[in-house]
Amino acid sequence: MAALRSLLPCVPGLLRPRHGCAALRTFAAGAKFEYIITEKKGKAHNVGLIQLNRPKALNALCKGLITELSQALQAFEEDRAVGAIVLTGGEKVFAAGADIKEMQALTFQECSFTQFLRQLDQLSQVKKPIIAAVNGYAVSVGLRRPRTQFFTASCLCMERGTGSCFEKA
Ligand SMILES: C/C=C/C(=O)SCCNC(=O)CCNC(=O)[C@H](O)C(C)(C)COP(=O)(O)OP(=O)(O)OC[C@H]1O[C@@H](n2cnc3c(N)ncnc32)[C@H](O)[C@@H]1OP(=O)(O)O
Numbered sequence: 437m438a439a440l441r442s443l444l445p446c447v448p449g450l451l452r453p454r455h456g457c458a459a460l461r462t463f464a465a466g467a468k469f470e471y472i473i474t475e476k477k478g479k480a481h482n483v484g485l486i487q488l489n490r491p492k493a494l495n496a497l498c499k500g501l502i503t504e505l506s507q508a509l510q511a512f513e514e515d516r517a518v519g520a521i522v523l524t525g526g527e528k529v530f531a532a533g534a535d536i537k538e539m540q541a542l543t544f545q546e547c548s549f550t551q552f553l554r555q556l557d558q559l560s561q562v563k564k565p566i567i568a569a570v571n572g573y574a575v576s577v578g579l580r581r582p583r584t585q586f587f588t589a590s591c592l593c594m595e596r597g598t599g600s601c602f603e604k605a
Contacts (some may be wrong), residue, residue, distance in 0.1 A: 484512035494532035
């Protein structure tokens with residue numbers, strides 16, 4: 437009984453909901469994502485690497501990819517061992533922008549304000565430095581993040597697409 441009593445002060449802490457969702461805990465346990473690959477790099481495992489991994493669609497930012505990206509960034513943000521995060525894509529393309537096939541069924545308002553743009557904006561809450569290592573195309577909203585939120589590790593040259601802003605490293 438005395439032993440139980442001595443544990444009591446710890447109980448509120450144990451019962452307090454942990455920051456983050458179930459998927460985050462899965463991530464911490466090393467589960468694989470569908471659209472991204474995550475790894476800890478460096479001798480001290482203090483660099484969080486996130487690679488966009490949807491090559492067949494040129495890393496177009498579908499809802500699932502953005503959700504996973506958000507979860508991985510949060511997990512690295514909360515990991516005290518991680519000092520900085522590197523975000524990269526494939527050899528040919530960083531990201532082909534929003535998933536326009538997914539967007540087809542949505543209204544303008546749904547696209548602009550409710551769905552993925554809001555979730556994308558949450559990514560900017562991450563306080564740790566994020567370095568975008570960009571190869572190939574970074575299109576429109578796939579370009580917005582590297583440009584406005586992240587330090588970009590590569591030199592980008594401008595190219596104009598049809599109605600969209602293209603950059604190709
Ligand atoms: C609010 C947010 C706004 C935005 O972000 S709007 C901007 C949206 N993005 C775009 O409009 C870019 C569309 N993509 C392209 O113009 C071209 O791609 C590229 C110039 C980037 C590359 O061209 P190439 O190398 O010839 O590849 P490929 O054959 O066109 O694409 C390979 C596969 O990737 C899929 N894909 C490419 N971009 C997207 C996308 N943005 N959303 C969904 N799927 C995409 C294609 O469909 C195809 O796949 P399949 O062979 O199965 O047809």
